[in-house]
Amino acid sequence: MRILNCPLNGERNIAEFSYGGEFHRMPEPSNCESASWAEYVFFHDNEAGIVTEWWYHNATSYWFLAERNTITDEIIRTFPASDIFSDRVDFGDDTGSGTK
Amino acid sequence: MKVNTTPEAGALAPTHYPRRSQLYRQHVIAGARFEEVAGSVVVAEYIDKTDEAQQAAKLALVDLSTLSRVGFKGAGAPDWLEEQGARLPDSPNRARRQGDGSLIVRLSTDEFLFLCDLTSDSTFTARLWDSWSFQSTKGVYPLPRADSHCWFALTGVHAPTALAKICGIDFHTHRFSKSEVAQTSLARVSAIILRDDLATTPCFLILSDVSSAEYLWDALMDAMLEFQGDAVGMVALRTLTTN
Numbered sequence: 511m512r513i514l515n516c517p518l519n520g521e522r523n524i525a526e527f528s529y530g531g532e533f534h535r536m537p538e539p540s541n542c543e544s545a546s547w548a549e550y551v552f553f554h555d556n557e558a559g560i561v562t563e564w565w566y567h568n569a570t571s572y573w574f575l576a577e578r579n580t581i582t583d584e585i586i587r588t589f590p591a592s593d594i595f596s597d598r599v600d601f602g603d604d605t606g607s608g609t610k
Numbered sequence: 611m612k613v614n615t616t617p618e619a620g621a622l623a624p625t626h627y628p629r630r631s632q633l634y635r636q637h638v639i640a641g642a643r644f645e646e647v648a649g650s651v652v653v654a655e656y657i658d659k660t661d662e663a664q665q666a667a668k669l670a671l672v673d674l675s676t677l678s679r680v681g682f683k684g685a686g687a688p689d690w691l692e693e694q695g696a697r698l699p700d701s702p703n704r705a706r707r708q709g710d711g712s713l714i715v716r717l718s719t720d721e722f723l724f725l726c727d728l729t730s731d732s733t734f735t736a737r738l739w740d741s742w743s744f745q746s747t748k749g750v751y752p753l754p755r756a757d758s759h760c761w762f763a764l765t766g767v768h769a770p771t772a773l774a775k776i777c778g779i780d781f782h783t784h785r786f787s788k789s790e791v792a793q794t795s796l797a798r799v800s801a802i803i804l805r806d807d808l809a810t811t812p813c814f815l816i817l818s819d820v821s822s823a824e825y826l827w828d829a830l831m832d833a834m835l836e837f838q839g840d841a842v843g844m845v846a847l848r849t850l851t852t853n
Contacts, residue, residue, distance in 0.1 A: 518702055518703070518718055519703065519792070519793055519794070522778070522794065523778045523795070525795065526778075526794060526795050567793075568795070568800055569793045569794050569795060569800035569801070569802075570717065570718065570793045572718065
């Protein structure tokens with residue numbers, strides 16, 4: 511049984527978690543090129559080595575980040591998303607009419 | 611399954627009330643006598659069972675699903691709740707008893723669950739609900755929990771061992787302290803489990819998605835069989851609380 515250390519709930523069976531994909535900084539949605547937005551949304555780097563990934567604790571709907579070695583599958587550390595994000599992302603027009 | 615839920619003349623029945631537990635048919639089949647608590651009904655006791663308090667001290671399951679509860683979350687929630695007089699747990703995954711007997715469970719830094727006391731006499735939760743408004747309370751969002759979650763109590767000295775059969779967390783009382791909370795997978799469904807002892811008897815309150823209520827009740831009853839656990843009513847819980 512693999513154990514993942516959730517920043518909110520502590521050590522848990524990895525069956526309680528879902529993988530959420532690679533972590534990448536979101537480009538500014540109001541002024542980025544379509545190509546860079548598509549790169550952010552659709553493509554992964556799939557690197558061999560230590561990468562940062564989103565993980566999700568199913569029981570608490572809690573998203574957090576983990577550094578994992580994709581060669582050895584060793585989890586280096588986990589940390590809350592608030593370590594990186596301090597402010598709510600403002601998408602401007604919240605009516606849905608201003609989407610790119 | 612078609613169940614005759616017609617009450618005997620003069621008897622209190624869940625079908626007399628608009629709000630009832632998802633498990634009420636099972637309680638009727640098991641011979642439950644119901645009592646009213648704060649406008650809805652709970653199982654007071656099962657007619658053909660003897661000494662439910664003794665059963666609850668060993669291992670028992672109680673359905674509390676009709677008792678009141680509510681949640682609040684948001685970046686402004688901790689400050690607003692303290693302004694309203696709430697004594698919040700210091701850290702996530704802890705619970706704290708309030709002056710009126712209700713319980714505040716801190717699910718994360720900014721999310722809280724309020725559970726009424728066993729007699730549903732506590733008024734704090736209802737007062738908070740009335741105080742909140744979208745216009746005046748910035749960064750605080752109410753979470754109606756009464757219809758989203760079922761609510762059980764698993765009591766008795768064998769409760770941690772029974773839980774060990776269906777959950778990866780160690781709930782033995784020397785490992786899982788009073789007022790500690792675990793949000794985890796229980797019998798493969800997500801659940802909030804908190805330790806809230808009845809005087810000296812271990813008691814674990816369990817809240818899970820309401821759509822899994824019947825499954826989880828059956829899974830817990832099955833896990834308890836090995837230790838001669840059984841369903842009991844609220845009278846037994848109140849007896850243990852005052853012992």
